[in-house]
Amino acid sequence: xxxxxxxxxxxxxxxxxxxxxxxxxxxxxxxxxxxxxxxxxxxxxxxxxxxxxxxxxxxxxxxxxxxxxxxxxxxxxxxxxxxxxxxxxxxxxxxxxxxxxxxxxxxxxxxxxxxxxxxxxxxxxxxxxxxxxxxxxxxxxxxxxxxxxxxxxxxxxxxxxxxxxxxxxxxxxxxxxxxxxxxxxxxxxxxxxxxxxxxxxxxxxxxxxxxxxxxxxxxxxxxxxxxxxxxxxxxxxxxxxxxxxxxxxxxxxxxxxxxxxxxxxxxxxxxxxxxxxxxxxxxxxxxxxxxxxxxxxxxxxxxxxxxxxxxxxxxxxxxxxxxxxxxxxxxxxxxxxxxxxxxxxxxxxxxxxxxxxxxxxxxxxxxxxxxxxxxxxxxxxxxxxxxxxxxxxxxxxx
Numbered sequence: 001x002x003x004x005x006x007x008x009x010x011x012x013x014x015x016x017x018x019x020x021x022x023x024x025x026x027x028x029x030x031x032x033x034x035x036x037x038x039x040x041x042x043x044x045x046x047x048x049x050x051x052x053x054x055x056x057x058x059x060x061x062x063x064x065x066x067x068x069x070x071x072x073x074x075x076x077x078x079x080x081x082x083x084x085x086x087x088x089x090x091x092x093x094x095x096x097x098x099x100x101x102x103x104x105x106x107x108x109x110x111x112x113x114x115x116x117x118x119x120x121x122x123x124x125x126x127x128x129x130x131x132x133x134x135x136x137x138x139x140x141x142x143x144x145x146x147x148x149x150x151x152x153x154x155x156x157x158x159x160x161x162x163x164x165x166x167x168x169x170x171x172x173x174x175x176x177x178x179x180x181x182x183x184x185x186x187x188x189x190x191x192x193x194x195x196x197x198x199x200x201x202x203x204x205x206x207x208x209x210x211x212x213x214x215x216x217x218x219x220x221x222x223x224x225x226x227x228x229x230x231x232x233x234x235x236x237x238x239x240x241x242x243x244x245x246x247x248x249x250x251x252x253x254x255x256x257x258x259x260x261x262x263x264x265x266x267x268x269x270x271x272x273x274x275x276x277x278x279x280x281x282x283x284x285x286x287x288x289x290x291x292x293x294x295x296x297x298x299x300x301x302x303x304x305x306x307x308x309x310x311x312x313x314x315x316x317x318x319x320x321x322x323x324x325x326x327x328x329x330x331x332x333x334x335x336x337x338x339x340x341x342x343x344x345x346x347x348x349x350x351x352x353x354x355x356x357x358x359x360x361x362x363x364x365x366x367x368x369x370x371x372x373x374x375x376x377x378x379x380x381x382x383x384x385x386x387x388x389x390x391x392x393x394x395x396x397x398x
């Protein structure tokens with residue numbers, strides 16, 4: 001412990017003078033710092049805006065390149081205590097509760113009810129949700145945050161991405177603010193708003209736990225590049241927003257990984273960049289046009305052909321006569337295990353990207369537009385070939 005020993009009165013007077021001078025100097029310095037910060041913003045690490053507390057007064061540090069708020073604790077003040085309630089208040093009018101009913105034709109004559117969430121895309125009533133929330137062609141019921149209730153029309157659905165668009169007869173609605181999911185980083189804060197178990201207007205908070213996850217929907221389609229979060233997501237959250245600390249929608253809460261049908265720490269959301277593109281297609285043309293190679297395939301392993309010089313790739317099982325690969329690629333021929341069986345082509349590279357399995361092929365195709373040309377390298381009977389294929393549009397019945 002340190003302390004000051006005063007031996008005589010002159011020292012006391014000098015010490016008082018030092019205190020007065022020190023106090024005056026500190027006050028002048030504080031005033032100078034405040035005015036300096038008002039006109040000369042501090043470029044904090046990461047180039048992001050934040051708030052600074054000086055003597056209990058909050059000052060925004062602005063004029064920076066990026067307006068993300070990732071510096072949360074300043075001078076002992078946790079800014080999330082202010083940010084998250086504000087985000088909830090501003091976002092809630094853009095989140096809806098959706099219920100859909102399917103008449104059960106089984107031996108138990110009770111209706112099947114679906115409850116989920118959705119986000120308002122436009123002020124005139126377009127709403128984005130999950131396809132699995134809309135379980136029938138009958139008009140789903142939409143309830144706004146203020147209790148107003150509407151019957152919605154189904155505009156279109158896309159089972160491949162589990163996205164659906166509905167519309168309610170309302171105006172002057174508040175659209176959700178969409179962000180950019182391509183800029184996400186693991187560890188960023190994540191906020192989920194929805195209606196789990198019909199507990200309406202529920203907010204949960206967590207972080208982005210991982211990126212680029214994939215999972216299979218109930219319809220058998222694989223969702224790629226999903227966002228993993230530990231913000232609690234439960235039945236009823238489907239179709240609702242996953243938000244960042246700017247209040248922007250970064251994902252559509254879609255699924256959970258669970259052994260109990262309830263949340264166990266792993267929630268999955270469709271990136272908003274993907275969902276927004278699908279939504280725009282559905283609203284403008286009523287469907288989602290997709291590039292198509294016209295093949296079916298499976299993962300190639302060495303067990304399928306132990307004499308092959310490669311160990312991984314995508315085996316072409318069949319080629320659709322309507323597709324652009326017909327006459328270029330070749331599928332399996334004959335019965336597997338029989339003498340007359342011929343293994344199909346094994347795709348190992350597309351446009352310079354190595355192909356390890358059939359999922360790699362699917363992701364490459366989904367990243368292209370109709371009419372794009374791709375260069376495909378494949379093995380056929382031990383020899384390496386290269387061919388150019390022009391992407392066609394996927395038929396509506398597939």
